[in-house]
Amino acid sequence: MNRSLAIKLGAIALLILLLLIPLLMIGGVISDRQQLRDGVLDDIARSSSYSQQLSGPLLVVPYRKTVRIWKLNGKTNERYQESSEETGRLYFLPERFELNGNVSTELRARGIYEARLFHAENRISGHFMLPERLGIKQDFADYQFEQPYLAVGISDIRGIENALQLELGTQRLDFVPGSQVGWLGEGVHVTLPALDASKVTELPFAFDLRLQGTGQLQVTPVGKTSQVKLAANWPHPSFIGNYLPAQREITAEGFNAQWQTSFFSTNLQEALDNCVAFARCEAFKGRSFGVSFIDPVDQYLKSDRAIKYALLFIVLTFAGFFLFEVLKNLAVHSVQYALVGVALAFFYLLLLSLSEHLGFALAYLLSASACVSLIGFYVCHVLRSVTHGLGFSAGLAALYGLLYGLLSAEDYALLMGSLLLFGLLGVFMVLTRRLDWYGVGKTSKTQVAA
Structure with a gap:
């Protein structure tokens, strides 16, 4: 592996670790809102009957x-x-x-x-x-x-x-x-x-x-x-x-x-x-x-389950960016990786805030649509190709759909997640099967501004 590729992968790994900070903060917000809800429900029961x-x-x-x-x-x-x-x-x-x-x-x-x-x-x-x-x-x-x-x-x-x-x-x-x-x-x-x-x-x-x-x-x-x-x-x-x-x-x-x-x-x-x-x-x-008579799976529990897959989402999205870099010989700046990662993190904050008013299913649809649209618009310009940007957005939308399936089918979440990761690994290996990894990062046909 050449030095340029090692630096790039190290920068991506560092970004992923840094993005854990806002994800942990959003997880704390979910816990706080749940405790506030429980306090209000307890207050209602105190004034009526337990x-x-x-x-x-x-x-x-x-x-x-x-x-x-x-x-x-x-x-x-x-x-x-x-x-x-x-x-x-x-x-x-x-x-x-x-x-x-x-x-x-x-x-x-x-x-x-x-x-x-x-x-x-x-x-x-x-x-x-x-x-x-x-x-x-x-x-x-x-x-x-x-x-x-x-x-x-x-x-x-x-x-x-x-x-x-x-x-x-x-x-x-x-x-x-x-x-x-x-x-x-x-x-x-x-x-x-x-x-x-x-x-x-x-x-x-x-x-x-x-x-x-x-x-x-x-x-x-x-x-x-x-x-x-x-x-x-x-x-x-x-x-x-x-x-x-x-x-x-x-x-x-x-x-x-x-x-x-x-x-x-x-x-x-x-x-x-x-x-x-x-x-x-x-x-x-x-x-x-x-x-x-308590809803066994409310919006807070579903939001908490969803954020457990946030790291997987960020890794898969960055992996998609990285594929475009190595397959199309593009250069994507670390700041652009970071902005897309922050947009992915904001999805969970939108999901939590909207689900308190609209219900989880509709909140999920609106939050996912907003994030896919924003990231798709941005990626079209980053990759200098509407086709590539739309393809990336379609893949991201499919990931959000699979996540909703994982949240809905709790009993089969492990099986579905394992099959998803195995399938994505297979796609990555097929797309890079002829790639000269020693040559990655040495030349760049296109430089994309940060």
Whole structure:
């Protein structure tokens, strides 16, 4: 390799490294705008309601137990009995739990940012099967049971949109705020009629719950058998939690999903016992599932993905310039390389700013068109040929089209990128197969002004 060629390649490599500085700055702008957007969305949720998690209902039976202890009188050696009273609660999960929900979404805007709120109309039903003596096998006579109540955990009670009323057989009982169960968090509860603890008791229940939230809706499958059905007008659901839907249907108009669980799959009774006995409630709260109403791939994530290919774009564009130099015996100044590289970097800034207002697809089309037009106009004069300039612009437009394909087909991005690079390498090798690399840079038929 002659000295002139080595200097040229070194200058191009240095330019590429210098262009990483504006690319890193644009990447920082993307991160800052994303954080600003997240802050605005959090502020919208703070003034309405956050993500919602429904836990319950649980049947809670408070009790007082008389504890008798035999002691020995040290003076008379006579035994005597002392009694004390302790309090506690018995917790029961439903035998069957069903939730049928119909969810609609709406957008709330603040400036250029939008948050997606959901309104879920839920019908919750099922029944409890209380064992004889409430499962107490010894000293049942020492127990005195107080008024039982039904507790429902709702992570953000500000989202409750209706007056809750429990249907207990033919009775209608009003819920009141507060779950009355500390580890269950916020929620509501309703006092039930006194139970006859001496026999097996079945308690059917049902109530309607209209719930507003932002972001996610999750349900804890508290029943020995649980069935949850959700339908919504959101066509991009992201199913979250420990259990995927057993059945789902997603269309352009929305989705339908159904979950089915049992105690064998959730082991929720053991999780409840650990929560009550040892205050280890993470397992109980974590056994949930639901759906996220957040766009999984927004314009900021797409812009961040796009800028990851910026270095590849610059290298390929400079490689195209270099081919014209060596094949047409032209001279392209380093400043001209730099101006084209800066124009390529500005594409990502245009893409970010336009996508906040127009959507990613249209912003990409306008940004790519602007950059291809500008670079094409400039290259026509640099290469002193409209034909060469148009050909270069066509190749650049094809690269932008391939980049959009890479961004759209995330699962096949690696395969498509590998094939693209291999194909471009093949083109480069074919075009330069007869080139005398030792003679490159020694003579120049045309000198292009910087």
